[in-house]
Amino acid sequence: MYGKGLRALSLATFAALTATFALVFFYAPLDADQGFIQKIFYVHVPVAIVTLCAYVVGAVFAALHLMKRDRKWDLRSYVVIHIALIFNILGLLTGAIWAKASWGHWWVWDSPTLTSFLIVFLLFATYQPLRFSIEDPERQARYASVFAVMAGAFVPLNFVAVRAATATVHPRTFGSADGGLPSQMLWVFLLALVAMTLLFALLCAYEIASKQTKWQLRALRRRLMGSDAVAPLGRSAAPALGTPGPRREGSAARSPRNPAEAAS
């Protein structure tokens, strides 16, 4: 069954996000230094943390795909990186808004944290075009996994390198030098982190369920109406989950017997 547990996950995400927003505005104290602008951090920082962790998770899934040769890991890696890119955009946008409010500029190029986050985004933004450029699903999955592993390994290295940089004006949420966050702020921040993680997991679950259902429908159409009734597969960045059916000339596609088996 596709989308198992989606309802519970949706409810948990909704509850966590609602509680987070309520606590951010009605419970968390105003920051003595930044004032009201600091409220942006409850969205921006958890989104950025989830994004970077998701890239590493995508790399782990890609490594599992390379080791086990199982298509489900390629699908998971693809979906995690896909949603992480959306979160990355969110992180960049909310960060730019905070920068404008606090520094008076939408973007500051000499801030290592900002620039490195943009570099990570640009690196992973090439993941989809890479997949799209390879038509054979087997090769597409393999090459994309190799890329995801390499790019994923870059993320923690990049994070450590930026942390090691001495000259920085970007605030540190958990910085111990200034005593870190007060407990009231910390609890709200941790709840926001949980909410963003749940939201990320929910969007991934929806995306995976949607892709699996799409391929199941395709297989069903072929069984009911024959191969002629199935539209030829065009070039796509998304992983092929089942029997591809008619394809353009010159492409070789592997065909697992049961699409649902391959997808689940």
Place this chain on the structure above:
Amino acid sequence: MNPLAALLAVAPALPLDKAGKYVAAAFVVFVGVIVIYVAIMAVKLQRMSRELHELNAALDARANAEEARDRAAAEGAQR
């Protein structure tokens, strides 16, 4: 006191001046991106629902054709 008034009574005075609009923008961007994503998923879901409807119709047509063929065969046998 109604619940909304009670909530507003305990709510802090939000400084909706210069800082307020940036905070509002950040939260609106967050919610907006999620809503756009949900809308894209809804379009995909609609497409799948339409395809499922087509497949159901094809299945019904096939079942009706088989039923008609069986009935014609039975009538032929009776004659």
